[in-house]
Amino acid sequence: MTRRSKPNADRPIHRSPGRSRDHRVVYVAVEGEITEVDYLAYVNKELIDDGQITLHVIARANGLKPMETVTKVLDDPDPGDELWVMFDRDEHTGIPQAFSSGRKNDVDVAFSHPSFDLWLLLHFQAFSGSQNGSSKIVHEKLRQYPGYETFGKQGDDKSVKGTRVDSIRGKERTAARNARKLIKDCAFDGCSEAGGHADGCDPLRRDPSTDVWRLLAALKIIDD
Known part of the structure; x- marks a missing residue:
């Protein structure tokens, strides 16, 4: 069944009827069920010009694996x-x-290595050094900032609401600038701070990295 024929599948998505041809509809299928969903709710509420763009988030309880995100977002899209x-x-x-x-x-893929939490940290500071898939150091540094004191600790839900949103608000360009700086350290020839990672670059070797800034650029929140 498709999203249209199964209205209760995962998170229901309702298309806006009769939208202008100039109006953009963007779907984002996310791996996580809390952090990414909360962050994109903030983006949707405060950063997007909803007169020009409608953002829909596809998520599932207990999360989606990487290939599942692609499968979900390809579930019966409309042209455009x-x-x-x-x-x-x-x-x-x-x-x-x-x-x-x-x-x-x-x-399009907004991939983070080691985790999306790196994108949150980059709102506050630059970061570097291979993490080998671990977010331990990312979390240790993130906990130094207001609202994130317990982020990633056992029992914490890793939500991005309230004080945590207040702490990152208005720092999107800083985060994007720090994310782009990481691309300069990529070993693959052809990757650049201006152009991003090249098509042939192995994502598993982009350590650390995050391309969430590309989504924000596509949504016209920051310059591309």
């Missing part, structure tokens, strides 16, 4: 819909396959 997926390195398998499927189906 813009499709994105967001997933992390963590300890996932199938990441190269998810990238390959995304390229074949015109799905």
Whole structure:
């Protein structure tokens, strides 16, 4: 069944009837069920010009694996819909396959290595150094900032609401600038701070990195 014929599948998505041809509809399927969903809710509420763009987030309880995000966002799109997926390195398998499927189906990938939490940290500071899939140091540094004192600790839900949103508000360009600086350290020839990672760059070697800034650029929140 498709999203249209199964209205209660995952998070229901309702298209806006009769939208202008100039109006953009963007779907983002996310790996996580809390952090990414909360962050994109903030983006949707405060940062997007909803007169020009409608953002829909696809998520599932207990999360989606990388290939599942691609499958979900490709579930019966309308012509002209813009499709994105967001997933992390963590300890996932199938990441190269998810990238390959995304390229074949015109799905953009906002990939983070080691995790989306790096994107949050970059709102406050620059970061560097291989993490080998671990977010331990990212979390240690993130906890130094207001609202994030317990982020990633056992029992904490890793939500991005309230004080945590207040702390990152208005720092999107700083985060993007710090994310782009990481690309300069990429070992693959052809990657650049201005152009991003080249198509042939192995995502598993982009350590650390995050391409969430590309989604924000596509949403006209920051300059591309």
